[in-house]
Amino acid sequence: MGQIVLNKVQKKFGDVEVIPPLDLTIADGEFAVFVGPSGCGKSTLLRLIAGLEDVTSGSIQIDGKEASDAPPAKRGLAMVFQSYALYPHMSVRKNIAFPLRMAKMDKAEIDKRVTSAASVLNLTDYLDRRPGQLSGGQRQRVAIGRAIVREPSAFLFDEPLSNLDAALRVGMRLEISELHKRLDTTMVYVTHDQVEAMTMADKIVVLQAGVIEQVGSPLELYHTPRNVFVAGFIGSPKMNLIEGALAEQHNAKTIGIRPEHVQVATTQSDGALQGTVGVAEHLGSDTFIHIHGVAGCDPMTVRAAGDVTVRHGDTVYLTPDATQIHRFDNDGIRIP
Amino acid sequence: MATQHSRSAARLMMAPAVILLLGWMLVPLTMTLYFSFKKFLPLRGDSLGNGLEWVGLENYSRFVGSSSFWPSVQATLIIVGSVLVITVVLGTLLALLLDQPMWGQGIVRILVITPFFVMPTVSGLVWKNMFMDPINGILAHLFKFFGAQPLEWLSQASMQSIIMIVSWQWLPFATLILLTAIQSLDSEQLEASEMDGAPVLKRFWHIILPHMSRAITVVILIQTIFLLSIFAEIFVTTAGAFGTKTLTYLIFQRVLESQNVGLGSAGGVYAIILANIVAIFLMRIVGKNLDR
Amino acid sequence: MARAVTNTRKTVNTVIAWSIGLLIFFPILWTILTSFKTEAQAINDPPLFLFFDWTLENYAAVQERSNYMRFLWNSIIIAGGSTLLGVIIAVPAAWSMAFVPSKRTKDILLWMLSTKMLPAVGVLYPIYLIFIQLGLLDTRVGLVVVLMLINMPIIVWMLYTYFREIPVEILEASRMDGASLRDEILYVLAPMALPGIASTVLLNFILAWNEAFWTLNLTAAKAAPLTAFIASYSSPEGLFFAKLSAASTMAIAPILLLGWFSQKQLVRGLTFGAVK
Ligand SMILES: Nc1ncnc2c1ncn2[C@@H]1O[C@H](COP(=O)(O)OP(=O)(O)OP(=O)(O)O)[C@@H](O)[C@H]1O
Ligand SMILES: [Mg+2]
Numbered sequence: 017m018g019q020i021v022l023n024k025v026q027k028k029f030g031d032v033e034v035i036p037p038l039d040l041t042i043a044d045g046e047f048a049v050f051v052g053p054s055g056c057g058k059s060t061l062l063r064l065i066a067g068l069e070d071v072t073s074g075s076i077q078i079d080g081k082e083a084s085d086a087p088p089a090k091r092g093l094a095m096v097f098q099s100y101a102l103y104p105h106m107s108v109r110k111n112i113a114f115p116l117r118m119a120k121m122d123k124a125e126i127d128k129r130v131t132s133a134a135s136v137l138n139l140t141d142y143l144d145r146r147p148g149q150l151s152g153g154q155r156q157r158v159a160i161g162r163a164i165v166r167e168p169s170a171f172l173f174d175e176p177l178s179n180l181d182a183a184l185r186v187g188m189r190l191e192i193s194e195l196h197k198r199l200d201t202t203m204v205y206v207t208h209d210q211v212e213a214m215t216m217a218d219k220i221v222v223l224q225a226g227v228i229e230q231v232g233s234p235l236e237l238y239h240t241p242r243n244v245f246v247a248g249f250i251g252s253p254k255m256n257l258i259e260g261a262l263a264e265q266h267n268a269k270t271i272g273i274r275p276e277h278v279q280v281a282t283t284q285s286d287g288a289l290q291g292t293v294g295v296a297e298h299l300g301s302d303t304f305i306h307i308h309g310v311a312g313c314d315p316m317t318v319r320a321a322g323d324v325t326v327r328h329g330d331t332v333y334l335t336p337d338a339t340q341i342h343r344f345d346n347d348g349i350r351i352p
Numbered sequence: 353m354a355t356q357h358s359r360s361a362a363r364l365m366m367a368p369a370v371i372l373l374l375g376w377m378l379v380p381l382t383m384t385l386y387f388s389f390k391k392f393l394p395l396r397g398d399s400l401g402n403g404l405e406w407v408g409l410e411n412y413s414r415f416v417g418s419s420s421f422w423p424s425v426q427a428t429l430i431i432v433g434s435v436l437v438i439t440v441v442l443g444t445l446l447a448l449l450l451d452q453p454m455w456g457q458g459i460v461r462i463l464v465i466t467p468f469f470v471m472p473t474v475s476g477l478v479w480k481n482m483f484m485d486p487i488n489g490i491l492a493h494l495f496k497f498f499g500a501q502p503l504e505w506l507s508q509a510s511m512q513s514i515i516m517i518v519s520w521q522w523l524p525f526a527t528l529i530l531l532t533a534i535q536s537l538d539s540e541q542l543e544a545s546e547m548d549g550a551p552v553l554k555r556f557w558h559i560i561l562p563h564m565s566r567a568i569t570v571v572i573l574i575q576t577i578f579l580l581s582i583f584a585e586i587f588v589t590t591a592g593a594f595g596t597k598t599l600t601y602l603i604f605q606r607v608l609e610s611q612n613v614g615l616g617s618a619g620g621v622y623a624i625i626l627a628n629i630v631a632i633f634l635m636r637i638v639g640k641n642l643d644r
Numbered sequence: 645m646a647r648a649v650t651n652t653r654k655t656v657n658t659v660i661a662w663s664i665g666l667l668i669f670f671p672i673l674w675t676i677l678t679s680f681k682t683e684a685q686a687i688n689d690p691p692l693f694l695f696f697d698w699t700l701e702n703y704a705a706v707q708e709r710s711n712y713m714r715f716l717w718n719s720i721i722i723a724g725g726s727t728l729l730g731v732i733i734a735v736p737a738a739w740s741m742a743f744v745p746s747k748r749t750k751d752i753l754l755w756m757l758s759t760k761m762l763p764a765v766g767v768l769y770p771i772y773l774i775f776i777q778l779g780l781l782d783t784r785v786g787l788v789v790v791l792m793l794i795n796m797p798i799i800v801w802m803l804y805t806y807f808r809e810i811p812v813e814i815l816e817a818s819r820m821d822g823a824s825l826r827d828e829i830l831y832v833l834a835p836m837a838l839p840g841i842a843s844t845v846l847l848n849f850i851l852a853w854n855e856a857f858w859t860l861n862l863t864a865a866k867a868a869p870l871t872a873f874i875a876s877y878s879s880p881e882g883l884f885f886a887k888l889s890a891a892s893t894m895a896i897a898p899i900l901l902l903g904w905f906s907q908k909q910l911v912r913g914l915t916f917g918a919v920k
Contacts, residue, residue: 104814383769488686620766624763
């Protein structure tokens with residue numbers, strides 16, 4: 017049903033090539049997440065799929081049908097915008113019913129679908145309100161409701177949670193994931209928050225400057241980042257990337273070690289790296305210690321147990337787990 | 353936003369407006385240009401059907417050569433300029449006043465806008481007869497009350513009278529736009545400057561006035577468009593006598609009263625040139641000022 | 645203490661503002677009052693303010709001399725028709741400019757505005773000839789078209805400024821929801837821009853109602869609107885202040901009432917969407 021295939025898709029704005037030719041396949045029912053730094057072209061890519069922008073060259077197939085020249089309405093996709101883009105002059109009910117009205121569906125069927133979408137999204141009590149009278153989370157739900165009633169072949173989300181506060185974001189994240197499990201429909205989700213990407217995705221697409229750096233499942237990306245950029249981008253806190261003598265010892269230009277793969281001790285042991293504690297962030301469950309003085313990587317971040325009691329200025333000794341070291345060559349590409 | 357679909361839709365949807373306006377501009381303009389090189393006196397039997405005699409630039413030189421030409425350009429510019437100055441200055445003062453706290457602000461605002469609703473023929477006639485009539489006009493009564501000799505407004509102070517009438521019509525417009533602009537001024541910004549102890553005049557000069565510059569531009573632009581072509585106010589009051597013959601009115605007389613279409617058309621071309629000079633000048637400022 | 649000061653200030657403001665407001669309004673007030681006087685009372689020395697014998701005879705006289713209803717009806721058709729037609733043509737154009745802007749958008753907009761600066765008198769005779777050719781002279785259709793054209797730039801400009809305040813994303817959402825361009829404009833854009841459209845319509849209705857160059861020069865008996873109705877009073881015979889006032893009042897009353905009742909939208913419209 018909802019397979020999306022991008023074939024050598026390229027996008028230029030005037031003379032500026034925002035997305036160089038790119039291939040990507042999103043399987044039916046998959047939850048694909050586009051991540052990448054701001055301005056890397058995530059929204060542009062999503063809008064190309066939606067049909068809100070034209071591809072400069074290449075083609076897009078949806079459900080096996082050529083869609084590059086189809087207008088948005090004909091692509092059978094639904095989109096949830098960052099700003100929600102609700103119709104302010106319509107009640108919640110009318111907002112959700114709008115796509116069905118446009119599809120000239122009969123009234124009884126519209127009512128049925130709106131009612132059921134509202135109950136799924138806990139909006140039943142708000143159906144007669146205007147969007148202006150709702151909270152951010154409720155508005156987001158209305159936007160999602162408007163998308164699901166159409167039963168589209170795929171959902172497109174452009175940073176749908178970035179206007180919500182942290183607590184609400186976690187809740188909505190779960191709701192969207194649950195929705196995906198229940199509907200089993202393809203979802204393409206844009207975010208620059210890599211926690212969202214890791215927790216929600218079946219497949220993550222890491223973009224940088226319009227180029228796909230890597231495509232894979234969250235754990236694939238975590239365990240075998242294809243290059244330095246992905247290594248640094250996926251994982252929180254970020255992977256420590258070390259250059260210089262230490263890297264050369266491993267026959268690499270750069271080596272990477274995740275904070276959770278470094279042992280920290282207050283007593284010297286064989287082959288350990290020495291450093292000074294800068295800031296220690298106590299989260300309760302974990303402590304993230306930022307350590308200065310390690311050659312080639314300043315500061316180095318280390319994850320320790322929640323009850324570690326190191327203090328600013330303490331000298332500590334670090335032992336990376338040798339089996340968890342990622343090696344990268346001169347071009348930043350992973351050495352297997 | 354910009355897909356091929358929406359771009360071609362946009363072109364299509366813009367077409368009617370653009371084509372209509374283009375036609376509205378080009379067709380009569382071309383005809384005017386054509387007539388301006390011809391001898392065209394409909395009352396003497398000249399007509400398009402019989403073919404018109406080519407006279408070259410004679411109409412142009414005769415129009416400029418006529419003793420009424422330069423005075424008419426001057427009258428036009430004086431009227432437009434004076435009305436602009438009067439309405440902007442008084443409008444600013446009035447807007448500042450209306451922005452102050454008071455009782456019945458809404459009603460005062462209605463009183464102030466009302467002249468805008470009055471059609472030019474009515475305001476011309478009302479002012480001419482009931483206010484400026486040297487015997488029975490209100491102003492005559494007022495002058496007599498203070499022991500002065502009543503003025504024959506429309507002949508002795510004809511330009512001033514016209515300027516007064518037109519300013520009265522356009523003052524509401526200026527006031528309201530400027531008032532809107534003042535009301536949008538961040539009150540925090542003003543309070544901050546009040547806290548800094550900036551004196552009232554300084555505050556006006558350095559904070560309020562710059563904030564209003566865009567609004568003033570809009571007032572000037574729109575009023576100029578309408579003022580360059582004022583007609584009815586003169587038509588029903590002085591009928592162009594006593595030095596109030598604007599370029600518009602002069603051409604109107606050539607074409608309709610003396611039925612000299614060729615000469616009038618040459619005048620029309622001059623008027624178009626004058627309007628364009630003003631337009632280029634205005635568009636410069638406006639283009640810059642409206643972008644923000 | 646502070647309160648007392650502000651109250652004094654407020655009182656002073658009120659007195660000054662009301663005086664100026666009444667001064668500006670006075671010509672209209674005086675016209676209305678005079679319309680209820682007899683001709684003799686109208687030119688009484690000193691002028692009579694409120695204490696005179698109120699009469700309706702002037703209205704009757706004006707009605708007898710010229711058929712008011714016909715002029716009124718012409719004004720309504722001409723102003724209403726030209727505004728409506730203008731909006732119908734301008735909405736799509738403004739949509740294009742606001743939501744699919746290109747490098748030329750601003751140029752087109754300024755060009756449109758500059759056509760308003762073309763002195764009407766410069767093209768009067770050609771239009772006159774064209775009107776004769778097409779049989780449009782002294783017809784309402786002809787005036788509807790001309791006034792639509794002269795007001796179009798302003799309508800486009802105002803709608804453009806109002807439309808630009810509407811987030812593109814909402815229109816894009818409607819497109820994703822399967823709305824055609826027509827649906828998008830009719831069900832999403834127009835309702836959202838309704839206050840702006842209302843202001844535009846009101847203001848242009850008033851401008852068209854009061855337009856007094858083309859209406860005077862292209863009409864004779866049949867299609868003449870109120871501007872021409874009143875212009876026929878410019879050459880008086882005998883005592884006529886009261887009748888002139890009655891005719892004036894009749895000419896401006898409809899638009900005055902409309903303006904007063906829709907004051908809020910109108911004030912918004914008066915700024916031509918250019919000042920917020
Ligand atoms: N209409 C446009 N015209 C020209 N350049 C554009 C246009 N839209 C986007 N761009 C450029 O394309 C690049 C990618 O933009 P895009 O909005 O896709 O980034 P993004 O990854 O979504 O970023 P963010 O995380 O900040 O939303 C940016 O450099 C942007 O400046
Ligand atoms: Mg984006």
